[in-house]
Amino acid sequence: MTFINNYFAMIYAIIFQSVLLSGYFFWAPKARNPEKLYNCWLVLGLRGVFFVIGCYLGFIFLDTSIKILFLGVYGYGNISFHITSCILLLVLGIELIIGAVFVAPTLKSITTFIVMLTLFIYYFEINQVVVHEDLDKIFIPMFYAIAFLIIITLIYEIYRKLKTKGFEDKELWNFERKFKRIFNWKFNLILWILLSIEIILMIEGYSLFFWLSYIF
Amino acid sequence: MSIKNNFKYIRENLSLRTIIIFIRNFFLTILLLSPLLIYLGGSSLYEISLSKENHPFTIWNGKDPKTEIIITWETAQSESSAVWLGKESNLLSLVYNGDGAGVKVHRVELTSLELGTKYYYRVGVNSEPPLFHGPLSSFTTAPDDENTEFKFALYSDSQQLFGIGSHDRIAKALEGYNDLAFVGNIGDLCQEWDHQGDWNLYLLESRSFMSQTIFVPVLGNHDGWYGESEGHENKYKKYFGIATDSNFADENHTLFNYTFSYSNTQFIVAEISKTEDEDPNEIRNINHDIWLNSTLANCQDKTFRILMFHRQVFSSNGMNTRLINRIVPIVEKYNISMVIYGHTHHYERFLYNGVTYLLLASGGVMPTDTGINPSTPYTKSFNMGTSFTFFSVSPNNLTVKTITPDNDIIDSFVLKAENSKAVLLAGGVG
Numbered sequence: 269m270t271f272i273n274n275y276f277a278m279i280y281a282i283i284f285q286s287v288l289l290s291g292y293f294f295w296a297p298k299a300r301n302p303e304k305l306y307n308c309w310l311v312l313g314l315r316g317v318f319f320v321i322g323c324y325l326g327f328i329f330l331d332t333s334i335k336i337l338f339l340g341v342y343g344y345g346n347i348s349f350h351i352t353s354c355i356l357l358l359v360l361g362i363e364l365i366i367g368a369v370f371v372a373p374t375l376k377s378i379t380t381f382i383v384m385l386t387l388f389i390y391y392f393e394i395n396q397v398v399v400h401e402d403l404d405k406i407f408i409p410m411f412y413a414i415a416f417l418i419i420i421t422l423i424y425e426i427y428r429k430l431k432t433k434g435f436e437d438k439e440l441w442n443f444e445r446k447f448k449r450i451f452n453w454k455f456n457l458i459l460w461i462l463l464s465i466e467i468i469l470m471i472e473g474y475s476l477f478f479w480l481s482y483i484f
Numbered sequence: 485m486s487i488k489n490n491f492k493y494i495r496e497n498l499s500l501r502t503i504i505i506f507i508r509n510f511f512l513t514i515l516l517l518s519p520l521l522i523y524l525g526g527s528s529l530y531e532i533s534l535s536k537e538n539h540p541f542t543i544w545n546g547k548d549p550k551t552e553i554i555i556t557w558e559t560a561q562s563e564s565s566a567v568w569l570g571k572e573s574n575l576l577s578l579v580y581n582g583d584g585a586g587v588k589v590h591r592v593e594l595t596s597l598e599l600g601t602k603y604y605y606r607v608g609v610n611s612e613p614p615l616f617h618g619p620l621s622s623f624t625t626a627p628d629d630e631n632t633e634f635k636f637a638l639y640s641d642s643q644q645l646f647g648i649g650s651h652d653r654i655a656k657a658l659e660g661y662n663d664l665a666f667v668g669n670i671g672d673l674c675q676e677w678d679h680q681g682d683w684n685l686y687l688l689e690s691r692s693f694m695s696q697t698i699f700v701p702v703l704g705n706h707d708g709w710y711g712e713s714e715g716h717e718n719k720y721k722k723y724f725g726i727a728t729d730s731n732f733a734d735e736n737h738t739l740f741n742y743t744f745s746y747s748n749t750q751f752i753v754a755e756i757s758k759t760e761d762e763d764p765n766e767i768r769n770i771n772h773d774i775w776l777n778s779t780l781a782n783c784q785d786k787t788f789r790i791l792m793f794h795r796q797v798f799s800s801n802g803m804n805t806r807l808i809n810r811i812v813p814i815v816e817k818y819n820i821s822m823v824i825y826g827h828t829h830h831y832e833r834f835l836y837n838g839v840t841y842l843l844l845a846s847g848g849v850m851p852t853d854t855g856i857n858p859s860t861p862y863t864k865s866f867n868m869g870t871s872f873t874f875f876s877v878s879p880n881n882l883t884v885k886t887i888t889p890d891n892d893i894i895d896s897f898v899l900k901a902e903n904s905k906a907v908l909l910a911g912g913v914g
Binding site: 269276282290295341342345348350468471474478482 | 508509512513516517519520523648649650652653654830848850851852853854855856857858859865866867868869870871888889890891892893894895
């Protein structure tokens with residue numbers, strides 16, 4: 269049962285959330301507007317890679333929080349020091365996975381998701397790699413998934429060129445507008461503030477909910 | 485939009501303004517990461533700005549805990565050394581008055597102390613009036629009686645990279661326990677072996693417990709002995725000195741291993757700190773193990789034998805097969821009651837062939853065990869987060885309790901002395 273500890277997961281979370289917010293505010297203003305969609309292939313390509321990274325981090329965040337909160341890998345002696353980070357990771361993980369895959373999925377994105385999930389389960393549950401001062405192993409499934417996405421996109425484009433009529437990787441459903449309204453910039457800004465405060469408190473041996481120790 | 489049109493669009497829109505916006509956005513993105521960067525920068529500046537004076541603390545470092553003690557302190561300027569000592573806090577008398585050239589790091593050895601006695605002391609310069617450094621402090625010598633119950637506390641890996649970490653929480657929590665025979669750190673006291681700021685921070689935070697009990701240091705890989713050169717002074721040696729016989733202080737011998745007995749227990753502080761210290765074929769490690777074997781052979785009359793060193797043997801973050809092959813046979817041959825170490829940043833308890841191995845590396849460092857699989861066949865308890873461990877020794881039992889600075893119990897267990905061995909009687913995760 270390999271997992272990424274919640275301290276490191278929180279560091280990944282704050283870095284990713286900062287990049288996400290910078291996207292909202294500076295790089296990709298369309299992300300804030302539910303009515304606007306992208307059509308530039310370069311932006312779409314980068315967005316695809318960003319979604320793969322986001323989805324993979326989503327797996328890590330969900331995996332870490334579930335294993336700490338529900339499977340008790342740390343025991344429950346000092347759970348009051350971990351509960352805040354786990355809840356934040358759970359929320360961010362759900363947002364990332366839904367946002368990256370399930371908002372407007374196509375057959376291609378669902379296939380990539382299944383491949384990535386299979387690789388994640390293999391590396392974290394079956395192969396159970398133990399990472400000793402060897403960070404890169406954690407991201408092997410993510411790089412495989414990015415490679416798979418590139419390959420499947422190329423195959424799809426070639427197939428589309430050959431089959432001139434009637435082939436399109438249609439969206440299976442689309443609730444992007446609703447998603448952007450719920451997980452809007454205000455929501456993500458609050459999440460970013462909470463993540464920033466919590467990671468500093470954790471390193472200093474505290475937590476937003478550490479006072480629970482004195483109640484229970 | 486086709487690929488061709490995309491390139492055309494980019495070419496047409498790539499202007500100086502676009503580049504300026506790109507650079508602006510880049511810096512604004514960095515600004516979003518600023519809370520973490522400010523925290524890291526602020527902590528580093530705080531560490532650098534600390535005073536160069538360090539309050540007095542006491543160590544044994546191989547001396548006899550019943551009658552001897554070493555008092556160490558540091559002053560910003562070179563001064564002569566003086567120590568006032570007494571059994572009553574308000575009745576201190578001058579017991580050491582150094583002459584000759586002054587020093588910054590003062591080290592005074594006191595001998596012929598009374599057994600099992602609490603002493604109060606002050607340090608400073610014997611002038612008129614006396615110039616004291618640091619607060620009134622105390623220590624207690626070991627008892628003569630082998631049936632005396634005693635308590636001590638251990639933690640490991642307090643190293644604070646850029647001055648960040650939670651060691652101060654442990655130090656403050658330990659201040660509340662004034663009945664401890666000693667407090668030990670199982671290595672990696674600091675992040676950088678030659679960075680004065682790291683050591684000032686550690687000694688500043690540790691004042692709270694060091695002023696009322698004896699400190700037992702163990703060499704870690706971050707404190708490690710990497711020799712010395714201009715501008716690179718080894719601070720572990722600076723503050724704690726060489727523990728072994730100076731006749732053997734050369735490249736073929738380890739320098740910081742020592743042993744002491746307290747009541748019915750023998751403590752063995754081995755020097756296994758760096759990667760090279762694991763190699764069983766290194767001449768200095770061969771010599772080290774000769775010392776280890778003879779030390780253990782000489783303490784078989786003790787009820788408990790506790791072996792401490794820094795590098796991990798068993799760990800969910802990587803089993804150390806070289807040390808398992810080298811140390812476990814010694815542990816089993818000499819009936820060691822418990823092996824205590826640190827290095828991989830979490831708390832974990834193992835039971836292997838009936839012997840308890842305790843990994844205590846949650847002493848303030850941020851857990852850097854990124855991906856971890858806490859399910860070795862020998863793991864009995866696992867935890868992450870700041871913690872330290874209390875040991876309570878009675879004539880037949882050794883009770884161990886690991887807690888957070890807020891008194892949350894993480895793990896507790898009892899070892900019972902049976903036929904020279906320490907058998908796990910009860911244990912459970914908090």
